[in-house]
Amino acid sequence: MRNDKEMWKKLGLDVELHQEILESIERNFKEQVLSQKNRPADMAYFDMAIKNAHCARVKEIIDRKNNGAKFIGTFCIYVPEEIVLALDAIPVALCGGTSLSIPYAEKTFPRNICPLVKSTLGLSFSRTCPYAPIKDMAVGETTCDAKKKTWDVLSKKVNFHVMEVPQKKEAKDKELWYEEVLNFKGRLEELTAKKLESEKLSKTTQLMNRKRRALQNLQSYRKASAPAISGMDSLVVMQAALNDDPERFCQKLEQLNEELGRRIKDGTSVADKKAKRVMISGCPSVMGNWKIHNLIESAGAVIVCDETCTGTRYFENLVAEENGSLEQQLKAISDRYLKISCSCFSPNEERMSNVLRLAKEYQVDGVVQYILQYCHTYNVEAINIASALKKEGIPNIKIETDYSEEDAGQLKTRLEAFLEGIESENAKR
Amino acid sequence: MRNDKEMWKKLGLDVELHQEILESIERNFKEQVLSQKNRPADMAYFDMAIKNAHCARVKEIIDRKNNGAKFIGTFCIYVPEEIVLALDAIPVALCGGTSLSIPYAEKTFPRNICPLVKSTLGLSFSRTCPYAPIKDMAVGETTCDAKKKTWDVLSKKVNFHVMEVPQKKEAKDKELWYEEVLNFKGRLEELTAKKLESEKLSKTTQLMNRKRRALQNLQSYRKASAPAISGMDSLVVMQAALNDDPERFCQKLEQLNEELGRRIKDGTSVADKKAKRVMISGCPSVMGNWKIHNLIESAGAVIVCDETCTGTRYFENLVAEENGSLEQQLKAISDRYLKISCSCFSPNEERMSNVLRLAKEYQVDGVVQYILQYCHTYNVEAINIASALKKEGIPNIKIETDYSEEDAGQLKTRLEAFLEGIESENAKR
Numbered sequence: 071m072r073n074d075k076e077m078w079k080k081l082g083l084d085v086e087l088h089q090e091i092l093e094s095i096e097r098n099f100k101e102q103v104l105s106q107k108n109r110p111a112d113m114a115y116f117d118m119a120i121k122n123a124h125c126a127r128v129k130e131i132i133d134r135k136n137n138g139a140k141f142i143g144t145f146c147i148y149v150p151e152e153i154v155l156a157l158d159a160i161p162v163a164l165c166g167g168t169s170l171s172i173p174y175a176e177k178t179f180p181r182n183i184c185p186l187v188k189s190t191l192g193l194s195f196s197r198t199c200p201y202a203p204i205k206d207m208a209v210g211e212t213t214c215d216a217k218k219k220t221w222d223v224l225s226k227k228v229n230f231h232v233m234e235v236p237q238k239k240e241a242k243d244k245e246l247w248y249e250e251v252l253n254f255k256g257r258l259e260e261l262t263a264k265k266l267e268s269e270k271l272s273k274t275t276q277l278m279n280r281k282r283r284a285l286q287n288l289q290s291y292r293k294a295s296a297p298a299i300s301g302m303d304s305l306v307v308m309q310a311a312l313n314d315d316p317e318r319f320c321q322k323l324e325q326l327n328e329e330l331g332r333r334i335k336d337g338t339s340v341a342d343k344k345a346k347r348v349m350i351s352g353c354p355s356v357m358g359n360w361k362i363h364n365l366i367e368s369a370g371a372v373i374v375c376d377e378t379c380t381g382t383r384y385f386e387n388l389v390a391e392e393n394g395s396l397e398q399q400l401k402a403i404s405d406r407y408l409k410i411s412c413s414c415f416s417p418n419e420e421r422m423s424n425v426l427r428l429a430k431e432y433q434v435d436g437v438v439q440y441i442l443q444y445c446h447t448y449n450v451e452a453i454n455i456a457s458a459l460k461k462e463g464i465p466n467i468k469i470e471t472d473y474s475e476e477d478a479g480q481l482k483t484r485l486e487a488f489l490e491g492i493e494s495e496n497a498k499r
Numbered sequence: 500m501r502n503d504k505e506m507w508k509k510l511g512l513d514v515e516l517h518q519e520i521l522e523s524i525e526r527n528f529k530e531q532v533l534s535q536k537n538r539p540a541d542m543a544y545f546d547m548a549i550k551n552a553h554c555a556r557v558k559e560i561i562d563r564k565n566n567g568a569k570f571i572g573t574f575c576i577y578v579p580e581e582i583v584l585a586l587d588a589i590p591v592a593l594c595g596g597t598s599l600s601i602p603y604a605e606k607t608f609p610r611n612i613c614p615l616v617k618s619t620l621g622l623s624f625s626r627t628c629p630y631a632p633i634k635d636m637a638v639g640e641t642t643c644d645a646k647k648k649t650w651d652v653l654s655k656k657v658n659f660h661v662m663e664v665p666q667k668k669e670a671k672d673k674e675l676w677y678e679e680v681l682n683f684k685g686r687l688e689e690l691t692a693k694k695l696e697s698e699k700l701s702k703t704t705q706l707m708n709r710k711r712r713a714l715q716n717l718q719s720y721r722k723a724s725a726p727a728i729s730g731m732d733s734l735v736v737m738q739a740a741l742n743d744d745p746e747r748f749c750q751k752l753e754q755l756n757e758e759l760g761r762r763i764k765d766g767t768s769v770a771d772k773k774a775k776r777v778m779i780s781g782c783p784s785v786m787g788n789w790k791i792h793n794l795i796e797s798a799g800a801v802i803v804c805d806e807t808c809t810g811t812r813y814f815e816n817l818v819a820e821e822n823g824s825l826e827q828q829l830k831a832i833s834d835r836y837l838k839i840s841c842s843c844f845s846p847n848e849e850r851m852s853n854v855l856r857l858a859k860e861y862q863v864d865g866v867v868q869y870i871l872q873y874c875h876t877y878n879v880e881a882i883n884i885a886s887a888l889k890k891e892g893i894p895n896i897k898i899e900t901d902y903s904e905e906d907a908g909q910l911k912t913r914l915e916a917f918l919e920g921i922e923s924e925n926a927k928r
Contacts, residue, residue, distance in 0.1 A: 237647065
């Protein structure tokens with residue numbers, strides 16, 4: 071701990087405020103995550119990964135930087151990690167999930183943009199993000215208006231690269247995205263003063279696919295009629311996935327999956343047999359933000375699937391492991407990433423059908439459309455999602471909220487009513 | 500009037516509610532536009548064009564439809580009107596500027612999206628838009644999150660075409676946009692069952708350039724040290740430009756320009772010599788919305804330039820009049836439209852430098868950044884614009900507002916303080 075404080079001080083952080091924010095996050099983590107009953111023993115590693123995010127993980131990255139590695143901050147799962155890793159660089163998602171940093175963003179940025187963007191900015195502006203001072207480059211994208219324009223402001227002060235995610239998925243858009251992947255590669259090669267090698271990219275592609283497979287396996291234990299892991303714990307694993315060293319993460323997740331496999335055999339479930347099976351669909355819940363998962367699972371339901379960026383969108387679809395040229399490998403990477411079905415595309419039948427497919431596959435009783443406040447794309451797309459679900463007879467509710475606890479009581483009431491409504495609908499059948 | 504009512508009834512409008520909305524718009528028009536002193540006599544035509552927007556203009560379009568023309572509703576100035584006109588179709592901007600229709604949109608759409616989108620939707624949903632039932636196709640684009648996702652919802656019910664406006668302006672983006680222009684042409688050819696002809700496109704390109712030149716000329720009379728026309732009246736002309744028949748519009752505007760030329764010679768100005776010269780920069784003010792222009796000019800300032808979609812963005816840059824192939828003509832059109840400097844691009848140094856250039860060219864004393872509520876792109880970009888202006892010593896203020904009159908008092912106070920601040924700054928020099 072003393073060593074951590076020394077490190078934060080060296081990084082120029084506001085150590086006092088940083089301490090305050092960390093304590094608040096740890097308090098939430100204790101109340102909302104650690105308090106769960108019947109947790110898998112192998113969650114211990116992931117709990118530690120969250121705890122270490124501002125401590126040991128930062129130190130590890132600094133050590134690697136001292137050995138010549140570059141550190142890349144990201145804000146979106148469209149950034150191809152294979153390429154970053156193949157150039158011996160370290161990708162970490164820098165998205166903020168705490169409300170405490172938001173006022174520091176609101177000093178210069180509009181109040182009515184999404185809490186994730188504001189929290190992220192606020193951590194940096196208030197000198198409470200240990201990653202901000204050590205990053206060699208930040209990589210943004212054009213998935214939403216608030217983020218896109220934020221990058222333009224940050225680019226004035228920080229080494230920044232923006233990837234253009236197209237807005238349709240036609241042939242010309244795939245070409246454009248492929249060019250963006252090439253540009254990204256070029257920019258990273260410049261930064262790292264290295265040339266991307268086919269063999270190395272092959273290995274990191276295999277590693278990322280291993281990570282995706284492990285996360286997909288984890289899903290299978292949620293899909294079971296008696297889920298072996300809570301939605302909250304699955305979220306914690308995902309949050310660690312966006313921060314941790316991928317090799318170590320895979321190893322630990324594979325270990326957890328083994329435990330979950332044993333649980334399935336034993337019939338050990340985290341959920342009551344009568345627990346409603348819920349899918350979350352919409353915006354991500356990044357580290358520090360356990361609010362919606364806590365509200366839903368405290369109400370007695372179990373979240374069996376997250377159709378979010380901290381869920382299926384991160385690990386569905388593998389990169390085809392091409393044995394061909396570097397170009398073919400990059401094409402395969404580009405293809406895989408454009409399959410991610412964010413709400414930023416128009417039209418977006420792909421996301422509609424994904425949501426329906428997942429709802430059926432996971433036999434959900436209801437869908438909670440989770441919208442971070444002022445996120446126009448998910449908020450408006452919720453209309454089409456709601457009507458698609460309604461057609462299939464799947465109940466859904468839209469929750470629009472930020473990171474504050476102010477509306478927790480009201481949301482609890484709404485969610486409980488939603489779950490009870492499902493109950494009585496089911497009883498009628 | 501009786502004939503109009505008959506027409507609205509036939510179109511299936513809610514005649515009573517429609518009447519209420521029209522009366523409210525006319526009341527505002529009278530109070531905020533007609534009440535101005537020393538207006539050019541030739542504004543009479545444009546006043547009438549606003550008055551006729553739901554009456555004679557609709558009838559005219561129905562008559563042309565009866566003779567085989569198709570009617571195309573648009574929501575953005577990125578839609579190339581040359582192509583629409585060359586296929587004997589009629590383009591009209593369907594953007595709503597009234598607060599009265601907003602509650603009808605909020606029944607199904609989020610409350611926290613921009614008033615322009617909500618007003619437009621509300622007019623259609625409440626059956627008070629005479630254009631909605633007669634349109635053969637609507638054309639949207641991907642310039643902002645709220646609009647992009649709204650099109651996905653509307654596409655389920657209405658014949659809709661979405662043009663993908665790219666988010667960068669690199670070579671690959673220009674190619675993508677050119678393909679979008681070709682797709683648009685294809686879709687229109689299908690709708691009209693006509694083939695786009697080079698000669699016809701040449702003529703409509705000339706017509707649109709004539710319109711742009713006339714609007715540019717109008718600007719020159721605002722640029723004068725003693726502006727011959729108010730910002731409000733210039734806005735009224737622009738609002739008419741988005742609705743009226745282009746041929747007739749050009750003729751009438753050229754006539755107005757002649758009058759303004761005489762005014763300049765005579766030294767007849769609409770503004771006091773001491774009036775602060777203001778530029779509006781940011782979001783459009785569409786028909787029905789005269790709020791910000793009224794607030795600024797009632798406070799004694801004169802708006803000499805609008806860096807908005809109802810301003811320079813609509814008429815700056817001509818289409819190169821190519822004598823070559825249809826392909827070359829379409830390329831020239833595509834090039835011209837992508838020059839429009841909307842806040843949707845990243846990075847956007849182009850818009851920064853446009854704002855600075857215009858502020859200097861028009862010798863403005865201050866810039867009002869006009870942001871429609873929840874418009875993330877202009878709202879966040881306001882940070883970079885403000886700092887660019889500050890560097891040049893040009894005062895600026897950001898006003899974020901919707902269509903309601905609730906905040907008018909507060910805005911008046913803020914704007915007056917802003918103008919007084921300029922006064923005292925100037926006095927110091």
